[in-house]
Amino acid sequence: MRSNDMNSSHYPGVFRVQKAGALAEPLPVRLLLVAGTVLFLTLFLLLPLGALFSEALSKGWQEYRAALLEPDALSAMRLTLVTAVICVPFNLFFGIVASWCTAKFTFPGKSLLVTLIDLPFSVSPVVSGLVYVLVFGQQGWLGPWLQAHDIKIIFAVPGIVLATVFVTFPSVARELIPLMEAQGREEEEAALTLGAGGLQTFFRVTLPNVKWGLLYGVILCNARAMGEFGAVSVVSGHVRGATNTVPLQVEILYNEYNFVAAFAVASVLALLALVSLALKTFTEWKMRQLQKAGA
Amino acid sequence: MSIEIENVSKRFGAFAALEDVSLSVPSGELVALLGPSGSGKTTLLRIIAGLESVDEGKVLLNGEDASLHDPRHRKVGFVFQHYALFRHMTVFDNVAFGLSVKPKRTRPGKEVIRSKVFDLLKLIQMEHLWDRYPSQLSGGQRQRVALARALAVEPQVLLLDEPFGALDAKVRQELRRWLRQLHDEIHVTSVFVTHDQEEALEVADRIVVMNRGKVEQEGTPSEVYDHPANPFVFDFLGKVNLFHGRIDNGVAQLGGVRLPASGSSSGTDGSAVGYVRSHDIDISRHGSGSDAIAAQVRGVLRVGPLVRVDLLHAGGEQLEVDLSRDAADRLALQVGEQVFVRPRNVRFFVNDYQI
Ligand SMILES: Nc1ncnc2c1ncn2[C@@H]1O[C@H](COP(=O)(O)OP(=O)(O)OP(=O)(O)O)[C@@H](O)[C@H]1O
Numbered sequence: 001m002r003s004n005d006m007n008s009s010h011y012p013g014v015f016r017v018q019k020a021g022a023l024a025e026p027l028p029v030r031l032l033l034v035a036g037t038v039l040f041l042t043l044f045l046l047l048p049l050g051a052l053f054s055e056a057l058s059k060g061w062q063e064y065r066a067a068l069l070e071p072d073a074l075s076a077m078r079l080t081l082v083t084a085v086i087c088v089p090f091n092l093f094f095g096i097v098a099s100w101c102t103a104k105f106t107f108p109g110k111s112l113l114v115t116l117i118d119l120p121f122s123v124s125p126v127v128s129g130l131v132y133v134l135v136f137g138q139q140g141w142l143g144p145w146l147q148a149h150d151i152k153i154i155f156a157v158p159g160i161v162l163a164t165v166f167v168t169f170p171s172v173a174r175e176l177i178p179l180m181e182a183q184g185r186e187e188e189e190a191a192l193t194l195g196a197g198g199l200q201t202f203f204r205v206t207l208p209n210v211k212w213g214l215l216y217g218v219i220l221c222n223a224r225a226m227g228e229f230g231a232v233s234v235v236s237g238h239v240r241g242a243t244n245t246v247p248l249q250v251e252i253l254y255n256e257y258n259f260v261a262a263f264a265v266a267s268v269l270a271l272l273a274l275v276s277l278a279l280k281t282f283t284e285w286k287m288r289q290l291q292k293a294g295a
Numbered sequence: 296m297s298i299e300i301e302n303v304s305k306r307f308g309a310f311a312a313l314e315d316v317s318l319s320v321p322s323g324e325l326v327a328l329l330g331p332s333g334s335g336k337t338t339l340l341r342i343i344a345g346l347e348s349v350d351e352g353k354v355l356l357n358g359e360d361a362s363l364h365d366p367r368h369r370k371v372g373f374v375f376q377h378y379a380l381f382r383h384m385t386v387f388d389n390v391a392f393g394l395s396v397k398p399k400r401t402r403p404g405k406e407v408i409r410s411k412v413f414d415l416l417k418l419i420q421m422e423h424l425w426d427r428y429p430s431q432l433s434g435g436q437r438q439r440v441a442l443a444r445a446l447a448v449e450p451q452v453l454l455l456d457e458p459f460g461a462l463d464a465k466v467r468q469e470l471r472r473w474l475r476q477l478h479d480e481i482h483v484t485s486v487f488v489t490h491d492q493e494e495a496l497e498v499a500d501r502i503v504v505m506n507r508g509k510v511e512q513e514g515t516p517s518e519v520y521d522h523p524a525n526p527f528v529f530d531f532l533g534k535v536n537l538f539h540g541r542i543d544n545g546v547a548q549l550g551g552v553r554l555p556a557s558g559s560s561s562g563t564d565g566s567a568v569g570y571v572r573s574h575d576i577d578i579s580r581h582g583s584g585s586d587a588i589a590a591q592v593r594g595v596l597r598v599g600p601l602v603r604v605d606l607l608h609a610g611g612e613q614l615e616v617d618l619s620r621d622a623a624d625r626l627a628l629q630v631g632e633q634v635f636v637r638p639r640n641v642r643f644f645v646n647d648y649q650i
């Protein structure tokens with residue numbers, strides 16, 4: 001690509017690190033570092049992953065299949081999917097809106113808003129779940145009103161969705177805000193002087209500029225939504241075949257000493273994680289490519 | 296379209312970026328906003344474009360209050376200091392943007408847009424690069440794309456913020472001639488920002504000199520260069536030498552030389568400072584204390600077509616004199632020798648001004 005300095009000066013906030021030629025460590029040190037990293041990864045990541053799949057398949061494919069097709073397991077997968085399908089678009093929308101407001105405009109209370117957006121990541125998910133019980137539960141603030149209108153939130157699907165939306169809320173906004181801030185407002189201003197309206201500017205200038213960051217945020221959001229345990233566990237009520245998500249189902253099966261089924265269902269989550277990882281790596285690579293191109 | 300700026304003030308917090316700025320740009324003129332960094336040039340341009348609001352005063356476009364119009368309907372083309380090209384669009388799409396976002400009723404057809412964009416690309420000599428992305432262009436090419444993009448919507452006013460700022464001297468010169476030619480062809484009212492006085496003097500019909508959020512002087516290039524209104528303008532538009540002295544009864548005493556103080560900015564007597572351009576000083580070996588100032592040569596330096604002579608005159612002040620090569624060769628000055636200097640064109644300012 002073209003010269004470094006031109007790219008980095010033209011697009012503030014996007015810097016590239018020089019390849020470490022002069023900084024290279026001597027060979028033995030490098031080997032040691034690499035070996036250490038590989039060993040660590042094997043011990044803590046690959047080994048458990050291998051154990052998971054071998055345990056899931058320990059009684060053969062038949063059992064594995066049966067465990068996955070069991071009605072409760074299927075219902076758990078369905079619920080997890082439903083949750084993700086509601087939660088991801090919701091957070092996508094609000095993540096974009098929130099980051100657009102905070103990155104492209106100035107208004108009083110802006111830094112407070114940015115801090116608030118981060119809140120769900122900084123409190124324990126269990127606490128988030130408990131807060132929802134406090135608000136929507138039978139003894140909660142809105143409990144009597146909800147009961148009077150026959151609306152069930154806690155120990156039902158809406159509660160699970162709400163809790164998941166809450167804990168995954170920052171994932172999109174956190175990706176977008178730094179990206180949009182680094183890109184500044186000039187392109188939007190240029191669009192404005194060229195006669196573009198607010199929505200045209202957003203869809204034709206702002207959004208395309210952050211699309212890879214957005215995809216990255218969505219992948220993270222989805223992974224967290226499907227894997228969330230703590231908050232969901234509190235609001236779910238663990239009704240088999242009704243309010244159990246996949247992670248909750250795994251826990252139940254495990255507590256019943258049904259290891260093969262537990263690991264089989266868990267392997268679905270693990271596969272999901274691997275797919276997310278692959279997608280995430282791809283988008284990261286793509287974002288780096290774009291940065292390299294200075295675009 | 297004419298631009299009228301009436302008593303505009305703009306503050307950022309407690310900082311006054313513009314203070315009571317008034318300015319008028321007649322339709323079809325090319326005006327340079329000249330001033331040091333931080334003097335409010337970009338701010339003024341952004342206010343004309345409607346990207347920034349005013350605290351006081353108003354902007355009239357074609358005699359109409361501009362605040363009545365949304366910035367997107369002002370018909371103002373803006374070329375940003377850092378180009379602000381759409382990074383995910385090709386050169387073609389960048390230039391086509393303004394046309395393609397027009398409302399359906401007024402939007403030209405695809406083919407019309409295409410031919411118009413290619414006409415513009417031909418104008419900036421970049422048709423062959425139509426499918427490049429901004430990151431694949433050189434600084435000067437980006438600059439020209441930014442200009443073509445602004446021209447595509449046929450603006451009535453063109454605002455250029457340091458259009459040649461990031462370019463090397465040669466490309467700069469080419470582009471500034473090109474801008475002048477372009478302006479002579481399409482006659483769109485244009486305001487361009489620069490802090491290069493040479494650029495302003497060469498290209499503009501009129502120059503507006505700004506300093507610390509205020510307009511110091513406005514006029515044609517020769518007006519501001521030959522008749523600077525105040526020491527700041529004098530200093531900013533080229534190199535100057537200062538002679539400290541006194542004015543008594545309309546006669547100035549500068550280090551033993553008596554000169555008629557006709558150029559004084561005020562009629563009062565007292566201590567005064569004479570401002571002389573570095574090419575408005577003669578050097579000779581002969582003279583007396585009454586018609587010339589004695590000085591000692593401290594250095595002789597050849598700078599391109601000129602020879603720069605550093606001197607220390609009897610009053611103890613530094614002088615810098617530019618001679619043509621011919622004159623310098625005839626004199627053959629030696630470092631350390633005593634000479635006499637005669638200022639030719641002196642402007643007096645009574646109150647010593649400080650930068
Ligand atoms: N958004 C802002 N908030 C606060 N201060 C600002 C803002 N924009 C400009 N300023 C200040 O206003 C002053 C004038 O800025 P401006 O950008 O107009 O200068 P300029 O003449 O264009 O300078 P340069 O030649 O360096 O581009 C500067 O001191 C700057 O710090």
Ligand SMILES: [Mg+2]
Binds near residue numbers: 336456
């Ligand atoms: Mg500026």
